[in-house]
Amino acid sequence: MSGRLDGDPIPRRDFLGLAGVWTTTIALLGSLLGMIRLPKPSVLPEASRRFRLGKPEDFPPGTSKVISGQNVLVISSGSGIAAMSLVCTHLGCIVAKTEGGFSCPCHGSFFDQDGQIKAGPAPRGLRWLEVTRAVDGRLVVNAGREVDPGTYYSA
Amino acid sequence: MSKSGIAIITENLRSLPRNFRDSIVRHDRPESDRSRSQAVFSNLFLHIHATRTHIRSLRPSATFGLGIASISLFIILLVTGVLLMVYYKPSIGLAYESMKDIHFVVPSGRLVRNVHRWSAHLMVIAVILHMCRVFYTASYKPPREFNWVIGMGLFIITLALSFTGYLLPWDQLAYWAITIGANIAASPRELTDAVGITQSFDPGGLSKELLLGASEVGQDALTRFYLLHVMVLPLAMGALVGVHFWRIRKDGGIGRPDINQTAAGKGVDDARSLRNLPSSPELSPTKSYGLMCVVDGKTPATDLDPVDTVPSWPYLMRAEVVIFMACVLVSIVLGMLMDAPLKELANPSVPENPAKAPWYFLGLQEMVSYSAFMGGLIIPAIVVLGLGLIPYIDREPNPPGVYFSSRGGKRVAVRSAVFGIVAAVLAVAVPVNFGWLRNWFPDISQIWIIIFNPGSLLTAAYAGWSIRTLQTTQSTRLSAIALFTCFVAGFLITTYVGMNLRGPNWDFYWSSAQWPTH
Structure with a gap:
């Protein structure tokens, strides 16, 4: 119970809210990275030169x-x-x-x-x-x- | 006694048309100012208008209707574009054939294609003129700074739509224009090659690969350009147009000098009597004006009488319809008189000679003919960045809606136009007559040519002229007028040179009659 006596450095509600915001942001950024990778072809679709x-x-x-x-x-x-x-x-x-x-x-x-x-x-x-x-x-x-x-x- | 179930249904059926209409529109027939106002603010499509419009915004000279003309042409392009998509096949084996089908076989396909092409050209003109109008009337001043930035985005998307549409016919014109465009995207290699780091750092190659999906223009390029042209860019355009319109409303409509000044000054009364408008609104809506009409400024100015405003329906909408119909008329007439070009099937071994870009890129092509990297990427980037920053660098409180802001502004504009034209003519004439660094020192490093070429020197001269204006007048607005006017002049001169004075091998000819025959 010592944590209680010190007082929360950040209210629990704020912590959960921020955690939600950052989880969403990171998930979306990660998806975005995956998506912008797509248009760069890994193999060029060409006949032999x-x-x-x-x-x-x-x-x-x-x-x-x-x-x-x-x-x-x-x-x-x-x-x-x-x-x-x-x-x-x-x-x-x-x-x-x-x-x-x-x-x-x-x-x-x-x-x-x-x-x-x-x-x-x-x-x-x-x-x-x-x-x-x-x-x-x-x-x-x-x-x-x-x-x-x-x-x-x-x- | 209650009615029978059947009777209720019969009665409901009888009143169905009326109830159905009432469920859609929630106001009376639009016959009075009040019901028309209600129509404007309760309809999704009409409510981008204010219910009342300032009388000054309706003067033809206030805007010349250029913004409405731009969106009208975009709507024409959407409709004709969808029609063309019915028959067009985005495949390198079929695209050219389907273009021929559209041109020669499809009922009214030829006209629809021509109208699509002409309204695209007209839209570029309208957008450029609209930008000039907004600039010269200082309508980018607070609170409209960000809408100017949005406008830059719309300008770029307009050009990108033109460029991507250029490839779709898959004829000689298309193939070589996109080959050149894609290689401009790859032109940072000029620099990385000269420094010797292309192996490890190749932004030019990456952007070309992203654009074409291959190292040469082929099926992947066609797929990507088609996707951009019919889906990505129109959606982006729609979204930005929405923001643009929304902010026009939120920023208080078309820029104009302070309301109270106008009300006090004359000119308004003259305009009122000229247009035969009622001297005051006949029937005021029951709702307060303060909330729905007077949205100027940061707080609702409820104490202002809407004396200088007229109902948007019919005055504004009539003006819009007139401009829209004028755009339709001009596009159709041009489309009936002149066919959109369709050259031979794309041939990767034989370029067009001369291979000319569409007219609005010819100034760019002239720059590119000095250095692809400097003229094709750096100078356009400087121009776009410079234009976008104008409202944040020039923060003088000039009244919006006044052309050139002042007498001094007009004088600066005229002088800058003369300077801009002379400098641009010199930039073209010197290399035509005397050659450039490569002719004088064939082994010179490309870096020197990237830095010192007619295009970069012209840009520097314009910047210098603008700084000189700033120092002599101590006015950022006049300095901005100087710079903007110079670039418009340079754009016009280089475009003219590209259109009329360049022939085979991009050589200089006074007229195409002198072109060598072969």
Whole structure:
């Protein structure tokens, strides 16, 4: 009974009321956390970014070829074969080949032959992509993996 | 002797229509001021009005009806939007086909779609003009500060509704506009890439992923945008509109100079005789005016005679109906004259050239063409934050309802408009003629371009101009007028440039006749 003699530091009714308020608040906040987690996908619903090109002989040195549907340019030179993304690093439009390089139709970024940024709002050059070779000897581009500009694959 | 059960039922059936009506409405036929007042305050839908309206609020020049026009257009959008949902299929394989069906096959589908599109454009115009009206009449002053903030929320939701609606046709216009928009959301990467921390801290990638549900615009993006467009944003809009209207009532209606001053001054009597209104309310409701009519101020001002007010029914409601019908008329006429665009099916390999956003985002697109992060996120955030804070920074007691507050205010507005236009023209003309940092130093770090670009310098110039006005006039109201006017001028100039002077590759052309053909 000693507690009684000291007097309650907080009346019982207030304690229960506050406990109720905080239980409700915490429960609702917890549910909210669970709910805002939902819209962020844990797996991106996309097809593989890897695709096959063909045999190295299909790309004679000194030529370049746009792979339709993939927005990738395959460049073949004496030192090997490289792939460059044609997606503008500014806001994702597809650049088009113009005199001396590549122009973006959306906000006027301009890149040189090697994808280096020369003018416009793009923060960086075009992405170069990893080129490897499958077991059957055909070339494979991984559009999801970037390599240093100027990296050529030679068999 | 009591009646038989059958007789009672017969009698009840006979009086059923009357009893049914009386159970719905609890007042007489709305033929007198009294019963009309009762109708207004006993009806859920009418009671957002005060029973009586200040005569000044009914002057066309007091509001130009822009708030009512905004809500009218929103109602038109709701109705036409629901109709479009009957046939629209939010799937990337079917969306474009269903748009074609709506346009070419569905009975009156073409008109409904056109009206939806035109009223959306008109609503953006109405909301922007409404914001200007409220600002220039100083109607954000206490006690209306928070309603201005709510209004900012409504402005953002209006733009968000336009933006999300843009994707739904799944044509070229839609696909590339949303690709650009989503990459603006990802543009903090400009900064994190330059600093080299994107691997561990990537807010840009996160916001893009939340928006698209994927790393590119596809089915998940369409689902999310559809959900936002038809459900989340309209509900948010409805809730905020409710708060907005409620607070207009609670804050004393449309902002106007002090009641007693107006009553003493002339002008009111002129307006009264012009509109051929009775000189005093003919039949006063039996309930006291004090409780239900005069809600100005923090305490019921029961000693004030409602001499400057007229019954909301019919005077206010007639004005509202006129504005609503005008909105319907303009939307339908525009919808009959001009079709909403529907380009080719979305093609992820070939962007539109030029790929232009809707007109109200073209100023933003101009900013984005200098730096995506600064122009697409930081400057809009500064503008929205700055606008929202206006009522808390400018707390001078200017009378609400007076355009530009004073003669000096008008002068500041004109000067600021000139400054704002000249600065915006320079901000566009210099990079067009001389290029910018990237042309001069191709290897410069992106950080410098984020900080120093025509958009950020223009914003800084506007801020500087406003501070200069503050120092010369010592008035926060005049300084706010300077800043707001500058931004309106900048918005107009950059929008005009984006609409008319930008061509393929976002190059500058004096007219589209000079665009290269290919």
